[in-house]
Amino acid sequence: MKTSGRYWLMKSEPSAFSIDDLAASPGQRTCWDGVRNYQARNYMRAMQVGDQVLFYHSNADPPAVVGIAEVVRTTYPDDSAFDKKDKHYDPKSHPSKPVWEMVDIKFVRKFLRPLGLDLLRKQAPLKRMELLRKGSRLSVQPVKPDEWKAILKLADE
DNA sequence: GCCAACGTTGGC
DNA sequence: GCCAACGTTGGC
Numbered sequence: 001m002k003t004s005g006r007y008w009l010m011k012s013e014p015s016a017f018s019i020d021d022l023a024a025s026p027g028q029r030t031c032w033d034g035v036r037n038y039q040a041r042n043y044m045r046a047m048q049v050g051d052q053v054l055f056y057h058s059n060a061d062p063p064a065v066v067g068i069a070e071v072v073r074t075t076y077p078d079d080s081a082f083d084k085k086d087k088h089y090d091p092k093s094h095p096s097k098p099v100w101e102m103v104d105i106k107f108v109r110k111f112l113r114p115l116g117l118d119l120l121r122k123q124a125p126l127k128r129m130e131l132l133r134k135g136s137r138l139s140v141q142p143v144k145p146d147e148w149k150a151i152l153k154l155a156d157e
Numbered sequence: 158g159c160c161a162a163c164g165t166t167g168g169c
Numbered sequence: 170g171c172c173a174a175c176g177t178t179g180g181c
Contacts, residue, residue: 013179037164059179117180135162137178 007143008047009054009131010069010105019055019067019110028107029072033080034088036100040140044103047071053105054143054151056131057114064114065151073104111155125150 010032012018022030035041051071057064077098081090093099120126130141143151 011179039164063180135178137163139178 005145006046006048006051007054007145007148008043008051008071009056009065009141009143011056011058011139013059014057015059018057019069019107022055022069022105023107023110025107029104031073031078031102031104033078033102035078035102035139036081036088036090037139040138041101043138043140043142044101045075046142047074047103049074052108052148054148058139062114062116062118064116065111065120065155066114067110068108069105070108071103072106075101075103078102113155115151115154119154120151123150123154 017030022028032044035044049071053069053071054065055067055069057066077095078088078093078100079095080086080088081093081098081100082095083089088100090100117132120129121132125146126132129143129147130136130138
């Protein structure tokens with residue numbers, strides 16, 4: 001397995017937390033809490049400091065990849081799961097045996113234009129991208145190097 | 158607001 | 170271990 005330079009995509013509803021919110025956060029960084037899906041959690045566990053992340057706006061108009069972030073801290077317990085009042089509270093997870101974890105990410109840059117789903121679907125190198133698969137709901141997903149390259153190229157056009 | 162796709166839960 | 174019911178995601 002490759003040990004560095006991996007690529008990911010993370011989804012966020014901009015009404016809840018947008019890339020502008022990330023850029024405006026203290027130190028331009030945030031903890032990525034609230035993930036409650038095992039596959040997404042496992043992908044986060046595989047993340048390493050320095051990995052690059054596509055920031056995606058879901059439930060947005062248009063739904064789009066809007067910029068880049070970077071992993072700055074590997075997984076640690078997601079304490080929002082312990083808080084009864086939190087929207088993402090989960091009694092399955094306990095501080096002595098946490099089920100859910102999170103990473104920290106940092107703002108890298110925002111694209112000059114959002115790369116909408118319709119545009120992405122037209123790109124041959126992205127034909128098999130997880131994001132574009134019908135019914136895909138994974139909020140954290142791996143991105144292949146050639147997919148990453150194709151998207152960055154689009155962003156700079 | 159609709160609804161297809163998907164993950165989780167719980168009865169059996 | 171099966172699977173129906175349910176809740177959620179997220180594009181449209």
